[in-house]
Amino acid sequence: MVERTRRDFLFGAMAMTLHKADWTQTPRLDLAALRSRRDWQKAREQILTGMQLVMGQLPEPKKLSNEITTLSSVETSAFTQTKIKYIAEPGDLVDAYLLVPKALKRKAPAMLCLHQTIKIGKGEPVGLGGNPNLHYAKELAERGYVCIVPDYPYLGENTFDPYKHGYLSCTMKGIVNHRRAVDVLQSLAMVDKRRIGSIGHSLGGHNTLFVAAFDERIRAMVTSCGFTKASKYYNGNLKGWGGERYMPLVEKQYHNDPNQLPFDFPEILVALAPRPLFINAPLHDSNFEVSGVRDCEAVARPVYQKIFRADTHLVAMYPDAGHEFPPAIRQQAYAFLDRHLS
Numbered sequence: 001m002v003e004r005t006r007r008d009f010l011f012g013a014m015a016m017t018l019h020k021a022d023w024t025q026t027p028r029l030d031l032a033a034l035r036s037r038r039d040w041q042k043a044r045e046q047i048l049t050g051m052q053l054v055m056g057q058l059p060e061p062k063k064l065s066n067e068i069t070t071l072s073s074v075e076t077s078a079f080t081q082t083k084i085k086y087i088a089e090p091g092d093l094v095d096a097y098l099l100v101p102k103a104l105k106r107k108a109p110a111m112l113c114l115h116q117t118i119k120i121g122k123g124e125p126v127g128l129g130g131n132p133n134l135h136y137a138k139e140l141a142e143r144g145y146v147c148i149v150p151d152y153p154y155l156g157e158n159t160f161d162p163y164k165h166g167y168l169s170c171t172m173k174g175i176v177n178h179r180r181a182v183d184v185l186q187s188l189a190m191v192d193k194r195r196i197g198s199i200g201h202s203l204g205g206h207n208t209l210f211v212a213a214f215d216e217r218i219r220a221m222v223t224s225c226g227f228t229k230a231s232k233y234y235n236g237n238l239k240g241w242g243g244e245r246y247m248p249l250v251e252k253q254y255h256n257d258p259n260q261l262p263f264d265f266p267e268i269l270v271a272l273a274p275r276p277l278f279i280n281a282p283l284h285d286s287n288f289e290v291s292g293v294r295d296c297e298a299v300a301r302p303v304y305q306k307i308f309r310a311d312t313h314l315v316a317m318y319p320d321a322g323h324e325f326p327p328a329i330r331q332q333a334y335a336f337l338d339r340h341l342s
Helices: 003-013 020-026 037-054 138-144 170-187 203-214 229-234 238-242 265-272 288-305 328-339
Strands: 069-075 077-087 092-101 106-115 145-151 191-201 218-224 277-280 314-317
Touching: 003 092, 003 265, 003 277, 037 170, 037 265, 037 288, 069 203, 077 138, 077 170, 092 138, 092 170, 092 191, 106 138, 106 170, 138 145, 138 191, 138 328, 170 191, 170 203, 170 314, 191 203, 191 328, 203 218, 203 265, 218 328, 229 288, 265 288, 265 328, 288 314
Parallel strands: 106 145, 106 191, 191 218, 218 277, 277 314
Antiparallel strands: 069 077, 077 092, 092 145
């Protein structure tokens, strides 16, 4: 079981302002010791707190309008593609695409589709250039899902500077924007608000995990090439996570050291249980080392299997490919979403 001293540490009044030295004096979660849903719930709260120590605290939700501004619209044979803006917070309108399948006869499932690190941002998942293997919003809309595809900070048309507005990371600003995208989806008359998922590749792959950890309205997730165990990310050098577009405290406060970081991806997968999660982890992904993904799966699998009796809710595929989302794997991911959302 988790020691009481750790709980007191994590939930004390100063939990969000503690320094690295304070964290390293506290034992890491023993995820193998979880035996019950109560154990899991306590662990989940601690995991979210650890994430916020690096990302910054999740802001309290504000009552905001879910009204969208329509900028342009294009008709395809299968769906209507509308370029929109929605309110993420006062003073920040996020550019996004909204894809609505034609001839819907009942409320439809919906997907939050998050893009990789690419200049065109939201344009790639909807099929406007980029890699055809990453046009998953277009393919899901053709399959009958309502899809919202927002720009991530500093990419696409998103010029909002999170750091000038009090954020400690672009990652947390992304979480705020993506939660608001879920609000928008739930406000749409054609969407079944109980059947919303998220999908993403690379940057979008880990952002799917991050937003879902903090938003349980996301009922199913697909993450492609999005993570590995911290100690196996470029041999344990977390410099890539500490950049301006990610979490600067990884470098400034935790010195790019996995042993000092107050969260890791095995913990995030545990926090997502028992919600359905599909993982694409290619054998030759140069960004996210595959054995580290297997390590994460091995930690999360007993939680899904033994605590929640939901072993089939966790699916991990390891294709013989590089940093890619191959067609056959995408089709399996879509079938997985169909099972759990349709």
